[in-house]
Ligand SMILES: Cc1cc2nc3c(=O)[nH]c(=O)nc-3n(C[C@H](O)[C@H](O)[C@H](O)COP(=O)(O)OP(=O)(O)OC[C@H]3O[C@@H](n4cnc5c(N)ncnc54)[C@H](O)[C@@H]3O)c2cc1C
């Protein structure tokens with residue numbers, strides 16, 4: 001079983017800033033972390049290898065320093081990492097990102113399963129996983145909260161929905177995206193750290209994966225961020241109630257009534 | 263991807279809403295999208311189409327016209343009883359290619375967010391996720407799509423000038439459905455699946471709908487959320503009673519979920535769901551940034567905590583300083599039933 005885990009480097013929650021000219025997220029000079037959902041994707045892949053054998057490869061597209069998320073992946077059990085990095089990829093939206101990742105997955109070859117996080121916390125789009133599946137024409141399961149069984153070329157996944165869940169059987173190769181409920185990521189070991197530091201991590205450029213120039217980067221991305229604003233400020237000073245329980249509740253109910261909320 | 267020329271773009275007309283069908287029922291979000299899309303279609307002087315891929319929905323088609331649709335394009339197939347996104351995406355992508363809509367909208371639900379990215383890739387067009395605002399640029403006719411990013415810390419406006427169709431998913435509960443007009447009628451176009459569009463690559467084996475304990479955080483007007491301050495599963499029984507009183511859903515902080523007091527699908531925040539309720543009650547939740555990013559776009563926020571200095575108390579519209587085990591029972595008694 002060969003599993004590719006797509007991991008993304010994202011700005012830490014507190015540090016979101018936007019370039020006023022390009023309207024893109026500024027990725028220079030701010031603290032970056034591995035996308036939290038991708039740690040569950042990594043753990044899921046490592047657990048599959050522990051169960052049925054095979055190989056776990058982590059893959060990221062980003063600037064050269066994104067290599068650190070690959071090392072983090074190796075620290076918690078991935079066998080190797082591949083960095084897709086080329087100026088030509090810069091400014092890719094989800095269409096172009098999923099195209100490039102799909103091309104890299106084809107180049108890796110013999111991949112049975114791709115695991116992504118549910119969404120990245122910077123863009124919050126949740127489009128790259130299904131996008132990769134579409135570019136590869138593979139089946140997909142999103143919001144996966146459990147992997148039941150992998151046998152006879154199929155995987156059984158439990159998908160989370162707003163109103164419950166369903167269980168579906170996917171023909172491999174396939175793409176899944178996972179939510180936090182799926183597992184408890186392990187803590188890195190010293191041995192893992194050493195392994196990660198020692199590994200050579202190959203860097204692939206656009207031409208290495210045979211990406212068509214008109215399908216990658218800013219020019220190939222149909223969506224354009226034309227404006228960014230802080231969200232509408234939360235108006236008022238909040239109302240602070242610190243009387244007796246009866247007073248507080250009566251006042252709250254009055255406020256809700258006044259706004260026709262109840 | 264190669265941009266469409268302006269002549270090619272001009273061939274794209276009409277606004278489409280992709281219906282969400284669940285257990286044979288057209289979901290509420292569909293009517294909300296029709297409400298928003300009606301304005302867009304009027305501005306563009308074009309038609310509003312609703313695309314329904316499902317089974318046994320005939321009797322509900324009129325409600326789409328009442329909700330604003332001019333045309334209902336129906337692909338009725340028994341294989342659509344379950345949600346098989348690959349197959350639905352294949353049909354939709356083909357219909358997009360043949361009918362060339364200018365705008366395609368779909369609900370930003372777990373199902374919509376799985377389905378539409380596949381359609382966008384195959385149809386070669388851009389897709390904006392989780393929009394909360396949609397307007398037409400009067401000069402170019404482009405769709406201006408506003409959406410929160412970074413968990414609501416930034417609002418971004420996105421445009422897709424050179425490609426058609428323009429696709430977006432729209433958050434549930436953000437747009438308003440029209441008042442149903444039972445005198446409105448429309449055209450029905452019946453479409454069929456083509457051979458090969460059922461790939462057989464995925465089969466749904468089992469479906470579990472939590473009717474007993476409906477969560478549906480994305481759809482609820484009221485969310486009553488609890489955190490570590492609830493001390494245990496019994497605390498959540500109390501929250502559920504409050505939620506029932508106002509017909510709301512129960513949410514939770516990660517601390518409460520990790521303690522096993524409520525299932526994960528109640529979790530709000532960075533690693534849970536992003537919600538946009540009208541009223542959000544945070545009970546015994548301190549409001550760490552990872553929780554705030556999931557709920558700060560709610561319209562009216564109430565915090566109940568015995569500690570007056572938590573981040574949630576700073577953000578809330580109304581904060582009650584007190585012991586939630588006294589405040590909540592009192593609220594249950596005092597709040598009018600909805
Ligand atoms: C990568 C990452 C992702 C995360 N994702 C999420 C996420 O998606 N969602 C999320 O919620 N968190 C998330 N967290 C965790 C987050 O940082 C906080 O740890 C968590 O939200 C705290 O939950 P809490 O507010 O319930 O608990 P606490 O911070 O312990 O707050 C409990 C509150 O209850 C009050 N209280 C106690 N007893 C009473 C009483 N009797 N009456 C009134 N008030 C009382 C206390 O004063 C306190 O303010 C994430 C963290 C990380 C690192």
Ligand SMILES: Nc1ncnc2c1ncn2[C@@H]1O[C@H](COP(=O)(O)O)[C@@H](O)[C@H]1O
Nearest residue numbers: 006007061116117119120125126127128
């Ligand atoms: N640049 C990238 N490199 C590797 N994986 C990515 C990248 N962007 C997105 N992903 C994967 O796609 C998931 C969803 O991202 P998004 O669609 O941006 O919300 C993430 O959790 C990652 O698994």
